[in-house]
Amino acid sequence: MELHILLIFMIFSAIVAIEVKDLLSSVIAVGAVGFALCLAFLILKAPDLAITQLVVEILCLIILIRATINKDLPLVIEGRWVFNTVSTIAFVGVFLFFAWLALSELPRFGEPTMAVAKKYLEEGTSKTGAVNLVTAVILDFRAYDTLGEATILFTSVIGLMAILRRPGRSRRKKNDQ
Amino acid sequence: MTLIVKTITRLTVGLILLFGIYIILHGHLSPGGGFAGGVIVALSFVHLMLAFGKEVAAAKVSKNLTSNLESIGALMFLGVSLLGYLGGTFFLNVLNKGTPFKLMSAGTIILSNISIGIKVGVGLFAIFLALVVLEGAKKGK
Amino acid sequence: MILYILCLILFCVGLYGVLRKRNLIKIIVGLGIIEYSMNLFFVLLGYRFHGRAPIDAQDHAILNMVDPLPQALVLTSIVIGLGVTALLIAIAVRIYEKYGTFDITKINRLKG
Numbered sequence: 001m002e003l004h005i006l007l008i009f010m011i012f013s014a015i016v017a018i019e020v021k022d023l024l025s026s027v028i029a030v031g032a033v034g035f036a037l038c039l040a041f042l043i044l045k046a047p048d049l050a051i052t053q054l055v056v057e058i059l060c061l062i063i064l065i066r067a068t069i070n071k072d073l074p075l076v077i078e079g080r081w082v083f084n085t086v087s088t089i090a091f092v093g094v095f096l097f098f099a100w101l102a103l104s105e106l107p108r109f110g111e112p113t114m115a116v117a118k119k120y121l122e123e124g125t126s127k128t129g130a131v132n133l134v135t136a137v138i139l140d141f142r143a144y145d146t147l148g149e150a151t152i153l154f155t156s157v158i159g160l161m162a163i164l165r166r167p168g169r170s171r172r173k174k175n176d177q
Numbered sequence: 178m179t180l181i182v183k184t185i186t187r188l189t190v191g192l193i194l195l196f197g198i199y200i201i202l203h204g205h206l207s208p209g210g211g212f213a214g215g216v217i218v219a220l221s222f223v224h225l226m227l228a229f230g231k232e233v234a235a236a237k238v239s240k241n242l243t244s245n246l247e248s249i250g251a252l253m254f255l256g257v258s259l260l261g262y263l264g265g266t267f268f269l270n271v272l273n274k275g276t277p278f279k280l281m282s283a284g285t286i287i288l289s290n291i292s293i294g295i296k297v298g299v300g301l302f303a304i305f306l307a308l309v310v311l312e313g314a315k316k317g318k
Numbered sequence: 319m320i321l322y323i324l325c326l327i328l329f330c331v332g333l334y335g336v337l338r339k340r341n342l343i344k345i346i347v348g349l350g351i352i353e354y355s356m357n358l359f360f361v362l363l364g365y366r367f368h369g370r371a372p373i374d375a376q377d378h379a380i381l382n383m384v385d386p387l388p389q390a391l392v393l394t395s396i397v398i399g400l401g402v403t404a405l406l407i408a409i410a411v412r413i414y415e416k417y418g419t420f421d422i423t424k425i426n427r428l429k430g
Contacts, residue, residue, distance in 0.1 A: 007324040014328060014351050018335040023343055030347050037354050044361050045371045045384050047208035049392055051200075053357075055216040056400045059301065060350070062223065066308060067407045068343055071414060088338055092330045096323075103322050110367040117364075117387045125374050129282050130205035133372040133383070137390040138210075139286045146289075147258065149394045150296060154251055156401035157300045160408045164307050208373065212397050297397070304404050308411070 002043055010036045023068045031061045048134050178228050186228035193221040201294035205282070211290040215297030222302045231309050240310075243303040250296030257288045321362055328355040342410050342420040346403065353399040357392045364388040 010033050017029035034057035041050040107113055120137060130136040138146050201214030226234035281287070332355060335348025364385030372386040410420070417425050 003321060004324070007321065007328070010354075011324065011328050011331060014331045017347055017351070018331060018339065018344060023341070026344065026347055030350055033351060033354055037358060040358060041361060044365050045369055046361055046389050046392075047371055047373075048210065048213070049361065049389055049396070051209055052213040052216070052393055052396050055213060055220060056396050059216060059220060059223070060400055060403055062227075063305070063308065063404055063407055064343075064346075067411050071420070084338065088334060092334065096326060096330065099326050100323065103319065103326075106322070106363070109319060109321055109362065110365060112364050112366060112385050114364075114385050117385045120386060121372075121381050121383055128286065129284055130286050131374045132205050132208065132210070133374065133386045134208075134389050134393065135205050135210050135286060135290075137386055138393060139289045140284075142390065143258065143289070145391075145394060146293070147254070149398060150251060150254055150293065152398055153297060153300055153401050154247070156405050157247065157303055160304055160405055161307050163405075163408045163412060208371075210393075212393065216397075216400075301400075308408065 003040060006036055006040050006043070010040075023071065024065070027061065027064045027068060030064070031057065034060070048132075182228050186224060190221055190225050193224065194218060197221060197294075197298070201290055202287070203280070204290040205286050206280070211293030212297055214290075215294040216301060218294065218298035219301035219305075223305050226305070226309065231306075235306065235310065238299075238302065240303070240306060243299050243306065246299045247296055247303060250292050250294075250299065253292035254289060254296065257285050257292060260285065322359070325355055325359045325362065328358075340422055342413065342422060345422075346406050346410065349406070350399070350403060353395075357395055357399075360388045360392050360395075 013029050013032045013036070017026045017033065020026050020029070034053065038050050038053045038057065041047075041053055120133065120141060124133045124136045125131060128136040128140045130140070197214050197217035197220075199214075200209035200217060201211060204210035204214070222234060222238060225237070329352055332348045332351030335351065336345055339345055339348065364387065366382065366384050369382055369384040372383045372389065413425060414420060417427075419425075
């Protein structure tokens with residue numbers, strides 16, 4: 001019951017984030033969606049994810065506000081607006097209809113099949129020695145995925161430094177001398 | 178920033194760094210692990226930079242130091258994975274398993290947590306440093 | 319079942335933001351909403367009624383824990399989402415310096 005109320009709050013806040021005209025207000029509304037997601041992770045009995053989602057959301061908000069402060073601009077709506085909106089809503093309606101048909105095949109909410117996870121739960125503590133089973137899964141049973149994720153973070157840091165580099169500074173220093 | 182923010186930052190930045198290190202080290206006993214702890218360590222440095230300006234934070238952790246530390250973190254993680262070759266396969270958990278519920282108990286999991294914590298924390302602070310320092314350089318031009 | 323449909327409606331709100339908005343920051347906000355909805359969908363798949371968190375306790379309670387496998391995958395996905403958002407913000411900052419606007423209909427000069 002609490003999950004339904006939380007999800008309706010998230011949908012409402014997401015609609016506010018997309019539609020409002022001020023950039024700072026829309027960034028704050030996205031922050032509200034992230035915090036409600038952290039609460040949803042706590043209700044779904046996932047404490048690891050709740051801690052990670054909370055701190056990642058705070059860092060993401062700081063970076064977004066840094067980029068959007070003092071940079072508003074007024075937009076004007078121009079031609080073919082009715083056709084674009086109606087075709088987007090029709091596409092979304094078709095997508096939701098086929099999603100309803102596909103979701104009937106999943107097991108009922110609250111009774112997962114757990115074909116692979118049963119072995120992880122039974123032998124996790126004895127084989128790895130760790131008490132936290134999520135850490136045992138990501139760092140011992142599936143350590144390859146963690147290696148891939150470390151590579152993605154490394155690439156993103158290098159890419160960001162390459163984009164924000166300014167190659168003309170040493171030339172300017174030489175001109176000053 | 179105002180005097181209230183500077184005083185509170187001076188009192189709490191060390192505690193936030195200590196809390197992040199605690200969550201990294203106890204990753205196999207309680208919720209948390211390398212990723213969440215690394216982001217908390219990065220947040221402590223970002224807090225210092227937001228309150229005191231970029232010169233103070235850049236003097237403590239300069240740009241060359243962040244690049245070197247991040248590469249060392251990634252290489253340490255690869256080193257832990259190659260250590261598994263002592264037992265026969267890639268990424269095998271070769272160290273002593275110990276008894277559960279103790280701090281030094283889970284084999285190579287604690288070494289992996291420390292290296293991922295260093296890598297994620299210093300890398301995210303390098304992202305923020307690049308966004309702030311280079312924008313200031315453009316305004317000074 | 320209703321929870322899955324609500325999760326997909328959140329995905330559709332983000333998708334509308336990516337497709338139909340002209341401001342670059344609104345597109346990045348829509349992409350963030352899509353990531354949140356997909357992480358929530360994965361964790362919803364692994365929930366068990368009256369389950370426990372997947373951390374062992376001293377009294378060796380019998381195993382009725384929730385599924386730890388989707389939680390491990392989503393933990394990786396949250397941090398990757400942060401990296402992607404940071405890279406997009408860097409590109410947006412550079413575009414603003416060069417063109418002076420965030421409007422995507424005015425960013426149409428191809429040579430750099």
